[in-house]
Amino acid sequence: MQPTFTSIREARRWASLFLQKEQREPRVADLLLEHFLGWTSSQLLAFDDKPMPSEVVEGFVEAVRKHAKTGIPVQHLTGVGHFYGREFQVNEDVLIPRPETEELVLGIMEYVRQKNLKAPRIVDLGTGSGVIAITLATELPDSIVRGVDLSEEALRIAAKNAAQHGADVRFYQGDFLASLLEEPFDIIVSNPPYIAYSEKDQMDDTVVDFDPAMALFAEEEGLAAYKSILTQVSHMKQKPKCIAFEIGHQQGASLLSLFHDLLPEFLAEVRQDINGKDRMVFAFSG
Template identity: 80%
Template sequence: MNSMQPTFTSIREARRWASLFLQQHQREPRVADLLLEHFLNWTPSQLLAYDNEPMPEEVKRDFVQSVRQHVDTGVPVQHLTGIGHFYGREFQVNKDVLIPRPETEELVLGVIDFIRAKNLKAPKIVDLGTGSGVIAITLAAELPGSDVRGVDLSEEALRIAEKNAAQHGTDVRFYQGDFLESLVEESFDVIVSNPPYIAHSEKEQMDDTVVDFDPGMALFAEEEGLAAYKTILTQVTHMKKKPKCIAFEIGHEQGESVTALFDALLPELFTEVRQDINGKDRMVFAFSR
């Protein structure tokens, strides 16, 4: 059945065919709109206003192929379009980087709020495990005059991050390395990180869209998902000058264990666990007293 071309002619019919096809195969029907907007190069409101228009033949072929590919393999929409959205901006993404998640926007907002509340002029910020660069680049764009660095172990990820930084006209400096390793001599006001935090044992329960397409090194960590936090905090203990704020994204069951790591390694910091929009523990913020 898959080989037959669907018979729709208008954009509205294309949308209906795709939504239904996705639903029948337990995929998000909303993917239909995202792919249509991409292939037509339209905004969501154009899609609603002009859905009587005929579907252009060359768009139809690519659209149908992408919808089917998503159904068959779970390949994320962002890999089909090459674009991930974060904090109101578009970023290039591919298989070498984690697709940006809306929860991470709250981590960024927390950092921005801290810097504004403390009235820090030209703050020094480092984003550890920067991936596509979304956290570092967003902070640089939202906080003009700040000195922002990004670090990642993956050369491929840094290549994308550099492209994204240039595209947004931000002056972020990127380093290849293991978290703070090469920057331990420096001092920073804020350390922010969305590191790998999923335990390997949880892989079985995860969605194919994530497991098969997000890079494993961005998802999974040893020691029940706590290894990255332990590494970073141990590195911080070697810094001459401790940061004013450390902001971590965490797994929703890691609030207590990450707080315990802070208490063990950096007891002089004051920690708080914060929830995301869905009311799940999602961040640990630590402040110098």
């Protein structure tokens, strides 16, 4: 049965209650309304007594019901993910950007400014939709940025996002650093797959069923990608000055051990995110 509502407030109330009943996050109602109306969150709060435009009702109701039934992320319904104040195209071929990853980017920018690096050479491994590479290229306009991913589909999305934001990023298809071992980089950054397959059953369906598995899961209890990257770095003729990883909140000690074993000349430290959880490892040479 199709719900009936005349005002935006009524539509918002129906969607929130419907999602709550289906044990989904009621906040999704606001996000979908903002998308279908082309409004900001402030506009939604200020003008929710306005009539609900008839031309968006069907699409809005369908999106709410689809999310409730399947758990499909809002970003896949809208085709847009937000990162560091920008909109990026996303789909089922790329990881939806998370706020925690913004802290990884902030750490790199602080390092560049602290060391006063001129035209730093940066490579983003497992770039996905390109949010890290594009944000760094945009926020550090003198930087030389590369992005690498195994997925051809992901690289297509990354290239579209770079063009959309006017970011000068060159993308490569490959296994992390394998095709770039001869290139010198000041900074290597990566948010690689780091979830152990044993954790899959505990994860939310909005993640497991829709984010690409190759961007989520890794062998060796989630450490395989880090091992691969650090082994590749150990074979580089010119080592980077800084390596920055996003990590799972229980992987800090394991990452420090990996650096000790594979790159003992690097000084590695675990950093916490805004929620007080171990979320990043930064390592420095020299």
